[in-house]
Amino acid sequence: MQDDDFRQREAFLAVVRAGSFSAGARALGRDVSVVSRRIAALEKRLGIRLIERTTRRIRPTEEGQRYRQKIELADELLCEAEEEARRLAVRPAGTIRVAMPAAFGRCWVSPALPEFLQTYPDIRLWLNCSDHYVDLLGDNFDMAIRIGVMADSRLIARKLADTCRVLCVAPDYLAQHPPLLKPQDLRDHDCLGFTPMHSWPEWRLVKEGQQVSVPVKTRYESDDIDTLKEAAKAGLGVLMAANWLVQKELAEGSLVTVMTDWQPAGEDGVWLVKPSSQLQSAKISALTDWLVKWFSVPRW
Numbered sequence: 001m002q003d004d005d006f007r008q009r010e011a012f013l014a015v016v017r018a019g020s021f022s023a024g025a026r027a028l029g030r031d032v033s034v035v036s037r038r039i040a041a042l043e044k045r046l047g048i049r050l051i052e053r054t055t056r057r058i059r060p061t062e063e064g065q066r067y068r069q070k071i072e073l074a075d076e077l078l079c080e081a082e083e084e085a086r087r088l089a090v091r092p093a094g095t096i097r098v099a100m101p102a103a104f105g106r107c108w109v110s111p112a113l114p115e116f117l118q119t120y121p122d123i124r125l126w127l128n129c130s131d132h133y134v135d136l137l138g139d140n141f142d143m144a145i146r147i148g149v150m151a152d153s154r155l156i157a158r159k160l161a162d163t164c165r166v167l168c169v170a171p172d173y174l175a176q177h178p179p180l181l182k183p184q185d186l187r188d189h190d191c192l193g194f195t196p197m198h199s200w201p202e203w204r205l206v207k208e209g210q211q212v213s214v215p216v217k218t219r220y221e222s223d224d225i226d227t228l229k230e231a232a233k234a235g236l237g238v239l240m241a242a243n244w245l246v247q248k249e250l251a252e253g254s255l256v257t258v259m260t261d262w263q264p265a266g267e268d269g270v271w272l273v274k275p276s277s278q279l280q281s282a283k284i285s286a287l288t289d290w291l292v293k294w295f296s297v298p299r300w
Contacts, residue, residue, distance in 0.1 A: 028235035165264035
């Protein structure tokens with residue numbers, strides 16, 4: 001919208017509402033000549049006469065009356081839109097589109113959401129639970145939960161929790177196979193391959209600043225980490241997985257960690273990312289605060 005176009009429409013409405021150029025000019029706090037020029041410019045731009053002028057009074061033409069009705073309706077709609085936006089800035093309401101990794105969402109985010117929705121009955125959630133990367137801006141998401149090492153980005157990131165990867169096996173597997181003491185020992189074992197991992201088919205491990213990459217062999221690969229977790233529990237091989245994924249199994253003893261002095265690379269936190277942190281709506285602030293509070297209690 002051009003500023004001149006707005007001022008021309010403003011002058012036209014002021015004059016037809018007030019009934020004269022002088023009264024319209026007073027309402028706007030402008031000189032009569034300024035208001036007259038703006039209306040003349042509006043008529044020239046539209047190519048039609050909007051106001052009939054006499055020495056005593058003005059009268060909108062039929063076209064001017066129709067134009068007035070339309071722009072008054074538009075002005076009313078704009079006012080309604082602005083008022084609604086102001087309300088949404090302070091009242092949590094509307095739809096939030098959130099993307100998150102499937103397994104993590106099932107384990108650690110979904111349990112937090114029923115109470116959130118009960119607390120905020122005017123909010124609607126739309127969740128994308130997938131291990132495929134989404135473009136928040138391009139795919140029209142309000143926020144996402146991401147896991148790993150955050151690279152430089154246009155996005156605003158806030159860490160929700162620390163996490164790391166571990167190597168783990170079933171106790172029976174460990175009893176029946178050679179010891180796992182150093183990265184090179186992995187070559188003598190069946191490893192369970194999570195194909196979306198960036199380094200696959202290598203596993204990268206770090207110790208005291210030294211990083212080692214080991215090409216691993218596998219009889220079982222999948223793009224679904226839960227499938228591989230079940231395979232590890234069944235004794236089919238060594239699993240590299242996030243601690244949040246195998247927390248329950250480690251606690252109950254169906255899996256045990258190995259080679260604990262070597263740290264698998266590539267994961268250091270759970271992050272909440274958003275396109276912007278400035279002037280965000282009440283619904284976004286509400287979910288952000290809820291997730292931060294939820295993960296302030298150690299979950300794994």
